[in-house]
Amino acid sequence: MNNVLSNKKIIALYITPALFLILALIYVPILQTGYYGLMKWNGIGEMSFIGLKNYTVLMKDPLFWKSALHSFLLALFSALSLSGYLFISIILAGKIKGADLLRKIYLIPMLLASVAIAQLWMKIYHPSNGMLNTVLMAIGIEDPPAWLADANLALYAIIIPIIWQYAGFYILIYYAALKNIPESLVEAARIDGASSWQIALKIKIPLVMNVIKVTIVLAVVGSLKYFDLIYVMTGGGPNGASEVMASYMYQKAFKGFDFGYASAIGFFLLVICLVVTYIIRRLTAANKDIY
Amino acid sequence: MLKKAHSFLLIAVLLAAAVLTACSGSTDMASGENGSKKTIKFMHLWPAGSSKQQNQIVTDIIEQYEAEHDDVKIEVEVLENEQYKNKIKVLSSSNELPDVGFTWAAGYMTPFVKGNLFAELDDVLNDGLKDSFVSGTTEAYALEGKTYGLPLELNIAPIYYNKEIFEKYNLDIPQTYREFENAVKTLADNGVAPIALGNKDRWTGSLWYMYLADRIGGAEVLNKAIDRSGSFEDPALVSAAEEVQNLVKMNAFNKGYNGLSNDEGKAEFLNGNAAMYLMGTWELPNFTTNEEIPQEFRENVGFFKFPTVEGGKGNIDSWVGGPGVGLFVAENSKVKDESKEFVKFFVEKWGEQSVEKAGVIPATKVDTGKVDLPDLYIDVLNELNKASSLTLFADVQMSAAVAETHLNLIQSLFGNEVKPADYAKQHEEALKAEEGN
Numbered sequence: 005m006n007n008v009l010s011n012k013k014i015i016a017l018y019i020t021p022a023l024f025l026i027l028a029l030i031y032v033p034i035l036q037t038g039y040y041g042l043m044k045w046n047g048i049g050e051m052s053f054i055g056l057k058n059y060t061v062l063m064k065d066p067l068f069w070k071s072a073l074h075s076f077l078l079a080l081f082s083a084l085s086l087s088g089y090l091f092i093s094i095i096l097a098g099k100i101k102g103a104d105l106l107r108k109i110y111l112i113p114m115l116l117a118s119v120a121i122a123q124l125w126m127k128i129y130h131p132s133n134g135m136l137n138t139v140l141m142a143i144g145i146e147d148p149p150a151w152l153a154d155a156n157l158a159l160y161a162i163i164i165p166i167i168w169q170y171a172g173f174y175i176l177i178y179y180a181a182l183k184n185i186p187e188s189l190v191e192a193a194r195i196d197g198a199s200s201w202q203i204a205l206k207i208k209i210p211l212v213m214n215v216i217k218v219t220i221v222l223a224v225v226g227s228l229k230y231f232d233l234i235y236v237m238t239g240g241g242p243n244g245a246s247e248v249m250a251s252y253m254y255q256k257a258f259k260g261f262d263f264g265y266a267s268a269i270g271f272f273l274l275v276i277c278l279v280v281t282y283i284i285r286r287l288t289a290a291n292k293d294i295y
Numbered sequence: 296m297l298k299k300a301h302s303f304l305l306i307a308v309l310l311a312a313a314v315l316t317a318c319s320g321s322t323d324m325a326s327g328e329n330g331s332k333k334t335i336k337f338m339h340l341w342p343a344g345s346s347k348q349q350n351q352i353v354t355d356i357i358e359q360y361e362a363e364h365d366d367v368k369i370e371v372e373v374l375e376n377e378q379y380k381n382k383i384k385v386l387s388s389s390n391e392l393p394d395v396g397f398t399w400a401a402g403y404m405t406p407f408v409k410g411n412l413f414a415e416l417d418d419v420l421n422d423g424l425k426d427s428f429v430s431g432t433t434e435a436y437a438l439e440g441k442t443y444g445l446p447l448e449l450n451i452a453p454i455y456y457n458k459e460i461f462e463k464y465n466l467d468i469p470q471t472y473r474e475f476e477n478a479v480k481t482l483a484d485n486g487v488a489p490i491a492l493g494n495k496d497r498w499t500g501s502l503w504y505m506y507l508a509d510r511i512g513g514a515e516v517l518n519k520a521i522d523r524s525g526s527f528e529d530p531a532l533v534s535a536a537e538e539v540q541n542l543v544k545m546n547a548f549n550k551g552y553n554g555l556s557n558d559e560g561k562a563e564f565l566n567g568n569a570a571m572y573l574m575g576t577w578e579l580p581n582f583t584t585n586e587e588i589p590q591e592f593r594e595n596v597g598f599f600k601f602p603t604v605e606g607g608k609g610n611i612d613s614w615v616g617g618p619g620v621g622l623f624v625a626e627n628s629k630v631k632d633e634s635k636e637f638v639k640f641f642v643e644k645w646g647e648q649s650v651e652k653a654g655v656i657p658a659t660k661v662d663t664g665k666v667d668l669p670d671l672y673i674d675v676l677n678e679l680n681k682a683s684s685l686t687l688f689a690d691v692q693m694s695a696a697v698a699e700t701h702l703n704l705i706q707s708l709f710g711n712e713v714k715p716a717d718y719a720k721q722h723e724e725a726l727k728a729e730e731g732n
Binding site: 151152158242243260 | 380410
């Protein structure tokens, strides 16, 4: 076996199928998207080359920038929520009773399909007979907001289930990382008189810092290209109040019949994600780069 | 050892390759001639789950056709409405449309026709089919004098109302808009949602706007704005937008309507929480034959025509509506002649069965004397015969990009986020931009 793996030609032979798949399914479509972005194309008829016009229009498209703002808001809230997940994980990883059960409970939303989650929360948010408003009316609030219909609230009303949806995933990652910290380090600190708070802050968090950096990138990039719940719950509405970049791209392609422009949005979204990833890496790169 | 590992891996790689090529290869024989039998690929949008009766009729028609035509096999693919629309777009971008499929009229159909994807169907129409269509229905499927689709459905949009609620508050069927507003006010004052609306889907709100525009400015004003022989900044179109916002101010719609889908809005009417519901006649089965809805409720539903506005130019017999889905034949189909024959057969059989078996009003004429139907249907069919004009749904008339602008503006208008004058202006700009292309 070792012999096989040390022969470079054979390695090359065996990675060829995977390489071919990745090229065909990821890199070629990316290049194609970039190419379509230079076209005027309704997705059906002939394409015509219009150069960078789609991109110049995109730069000045207020609806796009509004949806980009919403995407970045979502990314910000997702990143902030990570600290909450970390806090929960530290408690879970400490020796508390029922940690195993709680960990499983937190993971349940991860196991649900996005559409099921969306349906569930649409029931909760229903303006007249939803759970949330029933509770609000029961405690005396006469005219509770119609969450998903209110242009000022719709985006935030969707961000909450998105954060809820991914809680289990990040808690699981942090939990595993925290469990990997050698028990002896924590014990040594405790013998030296460190409080639980100090142990968490000065020992545990620095030791899982690498994992935290990865999760920040995951959360931010995942948010920037987020689509599922928004599509099902509001379709980006009312009038674009909860539109994000990916849903705007979908609207343009499949509702507005403008595949050229939608491709430009898609390609630009990729560029944004790359730039943001690079910035996060630079900002969080301490002594050694982790990637 | 080495050899074993080697051959194991090699087999795995070969297997993977074989699976991949099999995937790509299987699509080749999807349509066209398959041995002695010809295969027609047919895609429709009535899954057995959500459109049971339609699905049954389609299945029956196909069986009947296959029984009569030994040499033809019809391969069916069924997708639900939205998925269907998406898949058609994806297929058409790679020029792989099914031989026969469903399309919508006017604006939806135009890019397909311009992309040379749909076959002309005038030869089918002139083959004796033309006279059986209700006039005005095939025209919505025509572009530059040629017909590219044969409509199956015809829908108009009345206002359904809950008789029990109307009786409880002593309300009569409103004939004029003033009476209508009084009814709305009485209902709202008594804590009943006057009108059920799910405006997340946006075209639902568009119906209200279209009727107001029709009753205020007459049947042509909106059509003219869209076909550019008029302007969207016509005073009638602006004041129709003002009336919409008046209704919003009067709390005429159920709470949170802008965030609810049409189905959720409809639920308010079906639950008896809301008194009125403006919707196409495709809802008639729910108010007559659908066993899943309590009989007590079904017996309580009536309909009325959108009231006339005092001083407006509209006629009470003018309807918003139009043909629903229609059939197309793909231009590059390998079995075009057979497909056309199948389409003709389908339209004829559909016209005979659809209203009685599925409650769908076909675009072909129905002899009300021959069919056994609930009263509500007979009334609607009779109204249809009296109709003075039929205005096609605005978002169907417009091109896709303008329709998108229109629908978003409708949602803002109902959400009080745009002033009526700006609403008209933004429509005008979108229509103008389109014209320049």
